[in-house]
Amino acid sequence: MRIVTSVLLAAAVAAAGVIVVPDDYPTIQAGLNAAAYGDTVLVMPGTYPENITWPARDGIRLYSAEGPAATVIDGGGNGRVMDIAGNSIREATELRGFTITGGRMEGSSGSGAGIRVSDANPVITGNIIRGNENVTDSGQTSGRNYGGGLYIRNDASGRATEVRFNVIDSNRQVDGAWNYGAGVYVTGAGGAVLRQNVIRGNVNESEHNPSNRGHGAGVYIADGALLFSNLIVGNVNRTNAWNYGAGVACTGTRAELYANTIVANACQGGTWRYGGGVFVYLNTAAAVKNNIIVGNAAGQGGGLYRFDHASALLDNSHNDVWNNTGGNYANCSPGPGCISEDPLFAAGPMGGYYLSQVAAGQPDNSPCVDAGDTIITAWPVNLDSMLLAWTTRTDSVMDAPPIDIGYHYPVGVMTGVAEMPSFVCRPVRVTPNPSTGSVRFSLPGTGGPVRLAIHDAAGRLVRVLTGVGPLEWDGRDAAGRKVAAGVYPWRVEGGGNITSGRLLRL
Template identity: 25%
Template structure:
C-alpha cells in the first residue's frame, strides 16, 4: 500500500507551481516545522527517512499554505513520533485546501485531550495520502474526553484521504476517526484495523463523508466507565452514527468487528451494532460485504450483531451481503421508524433469528434473499466469490453485483451447505422423569446447554464443551446442579453455539 516517494513521483502526483522549491529536512532545515515556516505556496518540504519527534516535529502548522509535505522514504521509513511530548502531530485549522498535501509518513504515539490525536482538521480540507496512523491515543487524562485518536474532522472540514491505514488507535469515540460539523470528507482505499473506542471502534459520526472501497476489520467498541461512574456497553464496533450524520459507504468490507457488553455493579447492558450502530442518524451502504461481526449479549438480551438501529433512523442497504453474524441479530431495530430499506441483499449463516426488535423478516422483500455467497477463502480474508455465487449479476434475480467483491476463484462444484444449527423441541413435553433435548450443529464448535427456571435462574448446566458437527442429544432428569430434584413447573433450556442462540420451553410434572 505504501511506496517510496521520490522527487519525480512528487512532481507526477502533485504538480508544483513554476519556480516552486523543494526544501529538504534535515539537509537544509533541522526540523519539519522550520521547513514549513520557510516554504511558500507550491513548495515541497521533503523529509528524509528517519524518526522525528519533539519540538519542531510535532504540532506542525502549515499556515494555511498549499504546501506538499512528503516523507521521502514513505510511511515505512519516515516516522513522526508524538510519544516523547504527548502532543498532537499536525494541526490544520487555517483553511488549508486540497492543495495542502501530506504523504508518506507513519504518525504514531500522539496523545491529546479531547480532539484529534495525530491530525486535527478544523475547518480545513487537505489531501492525505499513503499515511499510517498507528498507536495514537485521543486522550491524556480521563478517556471519556477523547474523540478521534488518528484524525478529527470538524467545522465543515473535508479532507481527501487516499490509500491510508488506521491501525491500533484508541479513544472514547472514534478510535481512528471522528467526523463532526457537517463536512464531507472522502476516504478511498483506506484500511481501518484493530481500532478501539466505546462509541465507534473505527469511526464516530461521519457527517456527509463518503467511504469507497474501504475495509473495516477487527475493530472493537469495548464496554467502559464514563465520567458519571456508570459502566456502559460498546456501540458500533466499526461505525457509530448519531443524529445529524449521513455518510455513505460503497464497496466496503466490514469483517470481524465487535461491540462488547458490560456487566458490573455500576451498570449492565448488551453491545449494539458489531459493525454499525445507528442512533438517530442515517447511512447508505451500496455493494458492501459484512461478515463475522457480533454484539455481545447481556443476561440473554441481544441487539444487532451486524447493524443496530436505535430509535428512528434512515439506513439504506443496497446490493449488500450480510453473513456470518457471530452474536446478535443481523439487523435489530428498536422501533418501526428504524427499519432499514434493504434492497437486493443476501443474508447467510447469521446467528438465529436474523432479525430482531421491531425489524421484520426481510427475506423475500424487495429482492432480499437467503443463499450461500460462496466466498473464496474467508479464513484468509478473501471475500471475493466463486463463479457459481448468487452475488454475481448472472446468478441473481436482481441482475446486479451483490457485495464488495466480484468473482475471484474458479470453484464450479462447491459442496452443499451443511444442515443448519438448531435446537429441537423437548420431547416428551410435559415430562417426568426425563426429557430429551436434541440439537444439530452445522459445524464443530463449543456448545452450552443450560436449564433455567421461570424466573431466569440457572438450574442445571447440561453441556459446556466442544462438539463435532452433526446430530446430538442430552437427557435431563429434572435435577439441579447439586443433584437435587427440581420442583414441578415451567423451565427453559437455552442453547448457545457459534453464531446461534435459542431456547425452548418445557414443563416438569412430578
C-alpha cells in the first residue's frame, strides 16, 4: 500500500500544472475551481474584488506573483473574504502572498471576516490580513464575534494549522456580547502554530450595544495554540464591560507562548480591565517563556494576569516583564529566570524591536541578550534551532547560544514581514519562473561581480552563487541535493543594486 501510494503521489506531482489568473481564468475563484491536487494558482498583480470559497480538496497552492503589496483580494464589505473549510484540506494546501482586506460580517454574530479556516489545516504564509471586521447589529444582546482577521477552528488532533510570516493588523470586532480575537482566534484539538507574524493594531470595541466583552484583541486562544516568535504590538480591548488580555488571552488547554515580544497593548474603558499583555483564564494550562512583555496597560496585571483560581495553571519563566501600567503581575509572580528591566530596543533594517548590542554598534547590551532558556514543546521541530537561524541584532548576525529573549527577526529575504526595506534597483530577469530545472538570473548592466543568495520559505540560506554576468542555479542546495517544490525568496547584489524576488519551484 505504501509503495502504491508513493507512486500515485509522484504521478500527481509530475502532472501538476500552473494556472495563471487572469490569463487562464479571469478570477481567483475560477482558477481555484479548475485546480487539482498539486496545481499552483499563480495570481498576477492587481486588486481582485472577490469573496472566495476554497474548493474542498487538498494540494492546491494559491500564490501571488509579486507579493501582498501588489496583489489584493478585497471583500468589498460584502461578507467574508476567504473561507477554507473541510477536513480534506491539509498541509499540502497553501495560501501565500496576498493582502486580504474588506471583509465584513454583519448580523447577530460573525467569524473570520478576513479568513475563516474550519476543520482544515492549510499553511498560511506571507500575507497581509488587514482591515476586516465582525460587527454585531445594534440591539443584539447575545452576539458572538470570533476572529476579525483570522478564525481557525481545527478539530483534527495532531494536525495543527500553520500561520507564518504574516502581518495581521487593523482588524476589529464591534458590539458583540462576546468579541474574541480581533486579530486571530484559535480553537479545536488540532490547534494552530503561529510563528514569525506581526500582529498589531487590532481592536475589540463597543459602539451601541451594552455589556460587551473584549478578550484577546491580538490573539485569543480557546485551545491548542503555539505562539512562537511573534511581534504582538498595539492591540486594544475597549468594550464597555469586560476587557481581558489585549495582547493575548489564553483559555482552555495547551496555550504555549515562546519567544514573543508583546508590547504596548492595552485594556481600556469598561468595568473590568485585566491583563494588558497576557491574560490566563479558568481551566487553562499556559506556558509563557522567553517573552518580552513591556509597556502594556490594564487596570490590573498590565503585564501578566492569572485568574485567581486553582484551574488557571501558569508556567512562567525567563520572561522580561517590565514597565506595565497596572502592575507587571497579578495573581502570579516572577518565575525562574524572569527579569524586570528595560529591554533596550533598537531600530534596525526591519523594524524597531531589535535588541541593543555592543557587537552590533549600540552603546549597551540589552538585559534580554543571552537571557533565555531552552524551549521544550510538543511541536515536532527544534524551536531553539529555528531561533538560531534568526536575529535580534541590527546587523542581522544570527542568534547564538545562550538564546536571546523575545521576538527574532528573520534573516534574509522573507515574504510577509511588514517592515521589510525596499530598494530602487534595476529589474532581474529570472527565466523560467515557475521552473522545474535550472534557472537563469540576469541583472542587466552591472558589468561586474554579482552575488545571488537563495533562501527557503523559513528563511534558511539554501545556496549562494557569485560571478560576472548571468548566474544559473541548478535547483540544488549547497550540499548538491535537489530542493523540494515551493517558493524560494532570492536576493541579487551587484553594481550598486540590491534586488529581491521569489522563485516558484514545481
